[in-house]
Amino acid sequence: MNIVIKNATIVDSSSAFNHQKVDIKIENGVITEIASNITADQYEMISLENLHVSSGWMDASVSFGEPGFEDRETIANGLNVAAKSGFTQIAYQPNTFPVIDSQSIVSFVKTKAASSATTLHPIGALTKGEEGTDLAEMFDMQNAGAIAFGDYKKSIANANLLKIGLQYTQDFGATVIAFCNDASIKGKGVVHEGVQSTLLGLKGIPPLAEEIVLARNLFLLEYTGGKMHVPTISTAKSVAMIKEAKAKGLQVTCSVAVHNLVLTDAVLSDFDTRFKVNPPVRDSIHQQALINGVLDGTIDVITSDHCTIDIEHKKMEFDMAKDGTIGLESAFGALLEILPLDVVIEKLQAAKSIFLNDSITIKVGEKADLTLFDPSKEWTFTKNDIMSKSKNSAFLNHKMKGYVYGICHNNQLIIK
Template sequence: MKILLTSATIIDASSSHHLTTQDILIENGQILKIGNLADLPADKIMSGLYVSQGWFDSSVSFGEPGYEERETLENGLRTSALSGFTTVAVNPNTNPVADSHADIAFIKAQSKEHGVTLLPIGALTTGSQGEALAELYDMQKAGAIAFGDYKKSISNANLVKIALQYAQNFDGLVLSFPNDSKIAGKGIVNEHISSTKLGLKGIPALAEVLHVARELTILEYTGGKLHIPTISTSESIALISNAKAKGLDVSCSVAISNLFFDDEMLDGFDSHYKLMPPLRNKEQVAALRAAVLDGTIDMVTSDHNPLNIELKQVEFDHAAYGSIGLESAFGALNSLFGTEKTIEILTAGKKRFGCEVHPIEEGNQANLTLFLPEESYTFSEKDIHSTSLNSIFLGHTLKGKAQGIIAKNQLIIQ
């Protein structure tokens, strides 16, 4: 297939064509020419789009196998593509939990022919029960790119120590969700003025901070590679910054929702705003945004977590945690940080998770995201491609929309 992008604005700081408007000719999945090519014939011609390297999301959930009513792998990959993501790391919160070679192989097989590259995260412990280490090496051989129990912290510190030591044998990346369950107790929202006012049990920042401090202390002892997903406090930022200064191999992410919203959104008891980690106060949100800008936070994730209506449209206390986020990711980040920084953010996690990087240059593989950054709009159900509709961004103003991707010699567009 021959694709011609005319008058395309290139946003790619690693490319010699960064911030220029060019024509781009793509044939059989490769960038053949960049320049003034408007008169060349092509199977598909598109004009006036913005183009960047393909975006990456380090934390998405699709449900299949076991929770297909929330999201199938097929529709999840389609949603990823239409949201601008060429590569996604999928969490093991399935039924059964993805904790074996066969589970990882099944997930990989489902995406083999799709334009979006799916990278499975294997469970760190058997059944994500936090009791025994899963078969990490077997999963790595099947294609797992990291190991972690989604939204579940491990209370047994020795298990984390063993995981970090063992994974070094094959350069494995260990994920540890930062929440001390004993400190969090029965809390469901951020412990702050808003939780007291609303009469909801609070989760103190201490629950996250203690866990981050413990994992970093273990990492300093064992060595290895650690990723701490979806932090939400300034204290965690400081701890991770100090650990990096010591030379520890640690990275972290933040969920887009925790950058965009604060706990004042809880006033209406709308379960769309019930997340884990919980929405924090304005000061914490400001600290998170600053840490994204200065690079202390390595990557940002949509933390896409589809949930069927029965799990969300119930009393706030009983509602499940989570929001979809792929479709709103670009518009939310672009509203906060502007286009150049947003593209940097959306491609920042690739190397950490072992993804190939393809600058927009002649001769390179075409792994591209197509988008328009200027349009402001109110995010609504018509913008959702997911099977589930549990989006925290419904009714909020965003700026910019993904149009699709070109990847693995496929064009998938809105």
């Protein structure tokens, strides 16, 4: 692949060309020149309106379904969606069938993704079958390519099991992903516990369900050492507790889902199951605390928490519908409605340094790992913009600011 990206404004705080408009020459997947007015015979010229370029983004939580749930999404199409949504890398959740809890299944999903422009990094299950009983074969999975270990949307009820997991993973430097939700406190709750749940007559999930498990997990981390990532926090107290843990010097990072940042439980008024997610979208007080946590650096990563659900499990009574929304296609445009561009780019890239120890920047000699976008285009996200096989988007008909063109990665250029 030999191309020249023309008149691109670079958004990369670690690059010497940050906020400069330049041409970028790429030869066989490597950046060979950055300058003004590059000309090159037999090179494809890429010219797009109001083009901006950053180092490639990584989504820290993506679920497609394959193997086992190909009716929801395949790896091949899902990675194409990720590429056209601006993500050069994704962390792939283990909630497949069979669960990604062994070396062979890690190898299988990596092989399925090997030729894609977007790189798939498997997350291995922390426990066998994600059943919370016995630890999975984590060392073997890491040798096969797993980048971290956690049970998707499942808290480890057995505190001693999580303690042993944190101790064991230190031997090979792995990160434990610890979702926080007390099932007994959540009970049959389906939405945030508050005024809106009372008005709608829906059972509520109190913030305590998340916070009590997070408090326990942070105590365990302080006791054992090791590295812990807390995915998709949703409450003001969770932000405060993680901020305090970081001040103590604990190796803890966390993420927030786009929908928890952008939406509140006010969207539930029509009982639309597209908004049924876990953790639930909460009220404006929690939403603002999450935004503040992003801005002050407490929250490290923003994830789409992309989770494909087939129509048979989503178009049904609210209590019975499965949790989850797709989010790759809408992530960037939704975030720019509430956050500055530089912050959005930083938080969409942060997972690379946490899970991959990757500090690739935009400079001559580096592999081209680039996301191409227009940060000012205003548009409305409609069903026609959904590229995923499943259509369960919480941002359908949402007004967006910022449009993704595609990516340049793995010696491939993918443009919508």
